[in-house]
Amino acid sequence: MDPxxxxxxxxVGLTLSLALAAQGVPCVLLDEGPGTEEVRLARTxxxxxxxxxxxxxxxxxxxxxxxxxxxxxxxxxRKQLVRxxxxxxxxxxxxDAGDPGDVxxxxxxxxxxxxxxxxxxxxxxxxxxxxxRAAVAAAPLVKLVxxxxxxxxxxxxxxxxxxxxxxxxxWWRGSYLVGCDGARSTVRKLLDVRFPGRTAVERHxxxxxxxxxxxxxxxxxxxxxxxxGGGAEVGARPLPDGLWRLDWLLPPRGELVTPEALITRIxxxxxxxxxxxxxxxxLDTGVHTLHHRLARRWRVQRAFLAGDAAHLLGxxxxxxxxxxxxxxxxxxxxxxxxxxxxxxxxxLDSYQAERRAAVATRLRAADQSLPILRGGGGLRTLxxxxxRGHDTLLADGHLGRGALGAPPSYSHSPLAPPHAEAHTTVxxxxxAPVADVRVTAPDGTAVRLRERLGQxxxxxxxxxxxxxVWDRRHWLTAGIMPRLVEAVEALPSPAELLVTESYPGASxxxxxxxxxxxxxxxxFAGVQPAELFAAAQAALGGAPGAGAGAGDGESxxxxxxxxxxxxxxxxxxxxxxARIN
Numbered sequence: 001m002d003p004x005x006x007x008x009x010x011x012v013g014l015t016l017s018l019a020l021a022a023q024g025v026p027c028v029l030l031d032e033g034p035g036t037e038e039v040r041l042a043r044t045x046x047x048x049x050x051x052x053x054x055x056x057x058x059x060x061x062x063x064x065x066x067x068x069x070x071x072x073x074x075x076x077x078r079k080q081l082v083r084x085x086x087x088x089x090x091x092x093x094x095x096d097a098g099d100p101g102d103v104x105x106x107x108x109x110x111x112x113x114x115x116x117x118x119x120x121x122x123x124x125x126x127x128x129x130x131x132x133r134a135a136v137a138a139a140p141l142v143k144l145v146x147x148x149x150x151x152x153x154x155x156x157x158x159x160x161x162x163x164x165x166x167x168x169x170x171w172w173r174g175s176y177l178v179g180c181d182g183a184r185s186t187v188r189k190l191l192d193v194r195f196p197g198r199t200a201v202e203r204h205x206x207x208x209x210x211x212x213x214x215x216x217x218x219x220x221x222x223x224x225x226x227x228x229g230g231g232a233e234v235g236a237r238p239l240p241d242g243l244w245r246l247d248w249l250l251p252p253r254g255e256l257v258t259p260e261a262l263i264t265r266i267x268x269x270x271x272x273x274x275x276x277x278x279x280x281x282x283l284d285t286g287v288h289t290l291h292h293r294l295a296r297r298w299r300v301q302r303a304f305l306a307g308d309a310a311h312l313l314g315x316x317x318x319x320x321x322x323x324x325x326x327x328x329x330x331x332x333x334x335x336x337x338x339x340x341x342x343x344x345x346x347x348l349d350s351y352q353a354e355r356r357a358a359v360a361t362r363l364r365a366a367d368q369s370l371p372i373l374r375g376g377g378g379l380r381t382l383x384x385x386x387x388r389g390h391d392t393l394l395a396d397g398h399l400g401r402g403a404l405g406a407p408p409s410y411s412h413s414p415l416a417p418p419h420a421e422a423h424t425t426v427x428x429x430x431x432a433p434v435a436d437v438r439v440t441a442p443d444g445t446a447v448r449l450r451e452r453l454g455q456x457x458x459x460x461x462x463x464x465x466x467x468x469v470w471d472r473r474h475w476l477t478a479g480i481m482p483r484l485v486e487a488v489e490a491l492p493s494p495a496e497l498l499v500t501e502s503y504p505g506a507s508x509x510x511x512x513x514x515x516x517x518x519x520x521x522x523x524f525a526g527v528q529p530a531e532l533f534a535a536a537q538a539a540l541g542g543a544p545g546a547g548a549g550a551g552d553g554e555s556x557x558x559x560x561x562x563x564x565x566x567x568x569x570x571x572x573x574x575x576x577x578a579r580i581n
Contacts, residue, residue: 001339002159003028003143005174007150008181009035011045011055011125012307012324014132016178018058019332021141023456023516025339028143028172029136030164032181035146037126037133041208042284044237044245045125045321048400049118050407050433050518053450054329059135060128067123068240071217073399075391078226082391085399087119117399122219122237122245125321145170153177153190155301176335178304180324183291185309191300197293197363201370202315203250204288205257207266210242211280213273221394227272232374234269243283250287257287290314292363298352306331311359315366316373317397318404323359326408329454330355333516336456337493337540347541350415358408365403369393407433410519417521417538422528426512427505428520434512439498449498450518458495458521458536459514460488463506480509480527487529491536515539 004020006013009031017027047055056063073085136142148170152163160177164170179187188195213220213236220236233249248265250257262285271277293312298305307324314320331351338344373390396402410416411431428434436450439461452459462484488497503512506523513521513535521539524531 001342002173002175004335004339005030005160005162005172005177007162007177007179007187008185008307008309009033009133009144009146010180010182010307011129011132011321012328013178013180014129014136015055015058015325016180016306016328016332017142017144018132018135018139019054019328019454020336021139022058022454023333023336024141025336026141026143028145028174030148030150030162030172031144031146032149033146035133035144037129039124039126040284040286041124041239041243042206042245042286043125044122044208044239045128046237046319046398047121047123047128047322047325048319048405048407049120050436050450051322051325051329052121054325054454055128055132057451057454058132059138060131061134063121063123063128063131066127066131066240067121068217068238069119069121070219070238071119072215073117073219073221073395074215075221075223075395076225077223077391083395085117085395087117087399117401120400122239124239150181150186150190153187153303155303160302175339176302176304178306178331178335179309180307180328181309183293183308183312185305187303188295188305188309191297191303191305193300193305194296195293196296197291197312198367199291200252200289201292201366202290202374203252204290205248205250205262205265206286206288207246207262207282208239208284209244209246209266209280209282211244211270211278212242213238213244213270219398221398222273223391223394225269225272227268229264229268230272231265236273247288259285292367294356294360294363298356299348304331304335304351310356311363313359313363313366316369316394316404317399318362318366319397323362326358327355329517333454333456334541340456341493344541346414350413350541354408354410354413354415357412358410361408362404366397369404409433415515415521415539415541417535420522420528420531420534422524422526422531424507424510424523424525425505426503426510426520426523428523430520430522432520433518434514434520435504437500437503439500441496441498449500449514452496452498453516453518455496456516457493458491458516458539459498459512460484460491460495460532461498461500461503461512461514463501463503463508463510463512464499465501465508483529484511484527487527487532490529491533493536493540495536513539 003026006017006027006029009029017029020027070087072087075083136144147166148164150162150164154161160174162172162177179185181187217238223233225234231248235247237245267277270280291312295305295310298310306327334347334351338348373393397404399405409432411429413431416431436448439449440446488495509526511524511527515521522535
């Protein structure tokens with residue numbers, strides 16, 4: 001088959017190309033730019049623990065050198081410390097304080113994930129993109145083409161034809177095409193997909209500087225700071241080597257941010273936190289305007305949208321790039337399966353059904369919270385518990401929990417199998433991401449479960465206490481293992497069998513079926529070959545090759561948005577240099 005064409009070489013397009021290559025799918029990556037990254041320290045991104053692990057597994061090296069995993073989260077209001085949340089492997093999930101000297105355990109129900117919260121990775125976007133570009137350069141299945149701007153997109157039953165302008169105009173032929181070309185996506189416009197939403201939901205003045213602040217390694221959100229000109233909210237996010245990104249929430253309209261006004265903000269903020277303005281080095285500044293938009297359709301026949309081309313979000317700490325990387329992870333294994341097995345409208349349609357619904361839920365939660373958090377104080381600030389409730393809403397987006405930040409669950413996915421008597425309940429609901437437990441492969445390799453994801457095949461995990469101390473030769477041929485091996489070999493698609501000592505909420509001999517992107521399909525009480533087969537078949541959108549051709553799908557929409565003009569096929573096939581064989 002022809003390669004997959006990925007339009008846009010930002011972090012989402014780079015991640016998608018690497019994820020496809022890891023699953024044996026060749027890609028052409030069309031980059032409108034020259035192939036280099038502009039260094040902007042004031043333009044940073046926050047990756048949740050699982051998305052940071054994903055890009056590292058795909059070959060993005062040295063992220064820990066260029067970025068920083070926060071050691072804690074601190075929120076304040078006026079002169080009061082409201083919340084102090086240790087992150088990472090700390091023993092306590094969170095603390096609540098009535099004043100800076102009164103920090104105590106509170107164990108609120110809104111703290112998710114057990115006794116500690118995972119630490120997000122904060123990294124400059126240019127450093128992330130450079131690391132991904134280096135991985136692409138080492139990936140033989142990815143052909144990166146700089147200075148290539150798409151201007152024509154045509155589809156037929158067998159593939160996609162794209163024309164690019166650049167140093168040499170070229171026609172490209174692909175099996176599928178994915179637009180990862182940002183908020184002003186040309187692909188989205190060529191597909192005639194609407195992009196409704198709200199403009200300028202929030203504005204922030206941003207500065208990157210080097211200074212010593214009282215909370216090394218901790219992210220800080222300070223609401224209604226008590227100093228003059230402090231504004232409604234200021235945040236500080238640490239980076240390596242004493243660098244910080246500071247964000248000041250601006251009024252929705254007006255207030256031109258001049259260099260002089262920004263310097264005043266910086267000096268007043270540092271003095272408010274440190275008692276007096278400490279020495280600092282200003283490295284970069286900017287104004288960041290956040291929009292909320294959601295594309296009406298994410299699939300038009302063989303063309304897809306991902307990242308900012310499909311959605312814009314970011315208010316209240318929600319992370320647009322993090323969501324874009326989740327798009328890439330979700331779409332990659334589905335495209336890979338369809339590419340290898342030539343099947344799958346239901347599977348490919350599920351990308352829009354799952355990811356658009358997840359992002360829509362995130363946007364809805366943010367839009368519902370904005371009037372509460374940004375609509376002014378009034379009597380609501382006097383209601384007991386209001387300050388803490390508002391702080392919880394704000395913390396959710398930044399810390400990756402709740403409706404604003406928690407990893408998505410695809411419980412209502414079209415790929416979800418129907419309930420069966422053999423299904424059992426574990427600590428992870430069907431459709432949610434599985435826990436990153438330690439697992440053992442039949443060859444004796446012991447790794448974290450997350451390290452086995454993204455290889456294009458489902459995982460079957462047996463919960464078998466004691467296997468860590470047994471000789472592998474014994475448990476491979478004992479008990480239910482031979483029957484489970486036989487059931488896995490009979491699945492409609494190759495799957496990897498793993499064993500774990502324990503899994504949250506699971507009893508001995510529980511069998512878990514996990515999608516290639518780490519979401520739980522179903523859990524079974526013991527070995528249930530027929531039910532396991534049915535669940536795997538549903539999760540893959542039907543048996544390989546059983547569905548209609550992949551070019552037929554329209555995600556339930558009509559064909560008015562597709563670029564259907566007859567393509568210059570003779571020119572495409574004449575230019576074989578535009579393919580990867």
